Amino acid sequence: MRVHVETLEIRTNGKGTYEITDQVDAVVVKSGVKTGTTTVFIQHTSASLVIFENADHSARVDLEKYFERLVPENNDHFTHTSEGPDDSTSHIRTVLTRSSEVIPIADGRLELGTWQGIFLFEHRRSPHLRRVIVNVLGK
Amino acid sequence: MRVHVETLEIRTNGKGTYEITDQVDAVVVKSGVKTGTTTVFIQHTSASLVIFENADHSARVDLEKYFERLVPENNDHFTHTSEGPDDSTSHIRTVLTRSSEVIPIADGRLELGTWQGIFLFEHRRSPHLRRVIVNVLGK
């Protein structure tokens, strides 16, 4: 069995989705693992991961705007706002999406469907450097 | 270590939840893995996976109706509607649930709780053939 681990550093420039499929796939190829699983894990509580359609950009716009309505910043209910109006909203949006995604590997590549991409979902307004661990396990 | 992989093809007939627990468990049994993990992964962005109570059907009805209200089709905000009013809604409902579920294996079987079942959650109105990868890893 092999375990191959790399940490990606992803620069974000405000709220939105950032595709990282190619970076994750490159780690899988480098690992030499032919069959197994890849765990992608984000080490933050104000940015998250989603697997989402990567063909038509309008789908991503709808997703991002939907989350602005689902967990709105202008919300009298929140008390955890010491870092700004995007403080509690970013934690809650993380909970409603994912901290990790697990993707099978076949023939040494990510076994994604035709329209699936892996995205980092940034919930903070200001630029950040995000750490994403790619853990490849298999043989 | 063993890695055993099979792809299930699940026919759906419109929006709703479809239980696939037995098919997933059958793959685990066939794999011969006694202890490890099973990754269930759906290769689509308009259908997803959930682990949900499988005893009382009324719980599933409430879940399905809740998602119609949470991400409603009659929504002027969406622009990604080239494939119909269930286009963006199906992607967003997928993001709010799961693309993968990881379940431990003990004594060669899925270690689910008494009331837990694995369901494919179809978000499209029209019939689809869905591909679900079952990846069993362990010894």
Place this chain on the structure above:
Amino acid sequence: MRVHVETLEIRTNGKGTYEITDQVDAVVVKSGVKTGTTTVFIQHTSASLVIFENADHSARVDLEKYFERLVPENNDHFTHTSEGPDDSTSHIRTVLTRSSEVIPIADGRLELGTWQGIFLFEHRRSPHLRRVIVNVLGK
């Protein structure tokens, strides 16, 4: 390859988040696995798991109150209420969060970010004893 499995029993005392990071990390240390993945799996459909910020308690209060508004109990739409007004809500809140979390292991410890903790999210009003499986896989 090693697979090490333990079941945690977590006592809950009504709705809310209960941190279990230390218990999960203790299982990882005990397993002797240095690099690999930990799958944390909850065997219930009315309590779930989240990875959430564990520094400032006000963030957890905001999260818990947000879920009361997102999936409210006083809701004429629900029919699955045989076990009380927290019946369907608890299943739906579970679907909107996670049944499992997968966390990489490095140097024999959970590779969590600085502010990340693992929490059991109890959605039932009455006290429960919850079973959480910790499955450590690696070498």
